[in-house]
Amino acid sequence: MSVHSSDIKRVTTHIIQEMKTRGEKISCLTAYDYSMAGIVDAAGVELILVGDSASNVMAGHETTLPITIDQMIYHASSVVRAVKRALVVVDLPFGSYQGNSGEALRSAIRIMKESGAHAVKLEGGLEIKESVVRILSAGVPVMGHLGLTPQSIYKFGTYSVRAKEEVEAKKLLEDAKMLDEIGCFSVVLEKIPSALTKLVSESIAIPTVGIGAGPHADGQILVIHDVLGINKGFKPRFLRQYANLNDIMNEAITNYIKDVKGKSFPNEKESY
Ligand SMILES: Nc1nc(=O)c2c([nH]1)NC[C@@H]1CN(c3ccc(C(=O)N[C@@H](CCC(=O)O)C(=O)O)cc3)CN21
Ligand SMILES: CC(C)C(=O)C(=O)O
Numbered sequence: 523m524s525v526h527s528s529d530i531k532r533v534t535t536h537i538i539q540e541m542k543t544r545g546e547k548i549s550c551l552t553a554y555d556y557s558m559a560g561i562v563d564a565a566g567v568e569l570i571l572v573g574d575s576a577s578n579v580m581a582g583h584e585t586t587l588p589i590t591i592d593q594m595i596y597h598a599s600s601v602v603r604a605v606k607r608a609l610v611v612v613d614l615p616f617g618s619y620q621g622n623s624g625e626a627l628r629s630a631i632r633i634m635k636e637s638g639a640h641a642v643k644l645e646g647g648l649e650i651k652e653s654v655v656r657i658l659s660a661g662v663p664v665m666g667h668l669g670l671t672p673q674s675i676y677k678f679g680t681y682s683v684r685a686k687e688e689v690e691a692k693k694l695l696e697d698a699k700m701l702d703e704i705g706c707f708s709v710v711l712e713k714i715p716s717a718l719t720k721l722v723s724e725s726i727a728i729p730t731v732g733i734g735a736g737p738h739a740d741g742q743i744l745v746i747h748d749v750l751g752i753n754k755g756f757k758p759r760f761l762r763q764y765a766n767l768n769d770i771m772n773e774a775i776t777n778y779i780k781d782v783k784g785k786s787f788p789n790e791k792e793s794y
């Protein structure tokens with residue numbers, strides 16, 4: 523009998539890693555609230571990320587920088603209450619770990635203790651090695667994040683493809699190897715050339731999870747609101763939109779307004 527991830531009651535970091543060994547791709551999506559997380563979990567993704575993209579998607583900020591650790595805990599605890607099966611990973615927000623490894627550990631512990639999530643994600647390589655080591659020492663699973671790291675957008679100025687040049691590609695590969703060696707359970711690769719994703723994925727034991735990183739990553743992740751077509755503005759070429767909920771929601775709300783104005787809602791059956 524072959525083992526498939528759909529047979530599993532609760533996804534662990536161990537199972538995520540084992541999927542790479544078995545060659546089963548890891549499906550991941552974001553969620554930021556109870557209602558959406560319940561839907562995403564019931565559909566059967568292995569991993570749900572409470573991303574700091576909540577800063578864009580939920581709060582309307584231009585970047586991920588403004589979201590606070592308290593706001594991340596609010597989103598994460600809501601997601602955790604809905605999720606029965608998926609592994610729940612939470613982004614450490616900008617400013618909650620870059621100062622020093624003590625600050626990083628305190629932030630990770632707050633997120634784990636106050637949200638009930640299963641793991642944290644941090645952006646960066648060698649620069650944050652000490653912090654990652656310290657969080658791992660506390661028994662908290664860590665997911666890395668390399669390539670396009672939106673928390674350092676002002677260092678780069680654009681959301682263009684990363685690591686196209688030899689020097690950056692070499693650093694990214696070294697960072698990925700380092701994250702593997704120190705004990706991260708997986709690593710996100712964002713917006714990098716497909717060939718580099720292939721090289722990195724073949725060079726490390728832990729699974730890579732790609733977004734705009736091509737087909738060779740061991741798993742894929744997208745922002746749920748992008749996948750469902752809820753926010754119309756964001757359409758980078760790596761995005762495949764699986765529904766047009768914006769139009770469906772607009773039609774439903776338009777019909778509701780029409781019924782209220784036309785006095786057909788509520789009718790007798792809908793009244794007491
Ligand atoms: N809704 C949403 N989806 C995401 O995937 C996402 C967020 N928000 N917020 C945080 C980060 C930021 N991410 C981004 C942001 C922009 C591009 C991007 O490709 N932008 C332009 C190209 C910019 C350029 O080339 O200079 C595009 O083509 O849309 C990709 C990932 C991914 N994350
Ligand atoms: C896009 C994913 C990887 C992320 O970090 C986020 O949603 O914040």
Ligand SMILES: [Mg+2]
Pocket residue numbers: 573574575586613
């Ligand atoms: Mg993020």
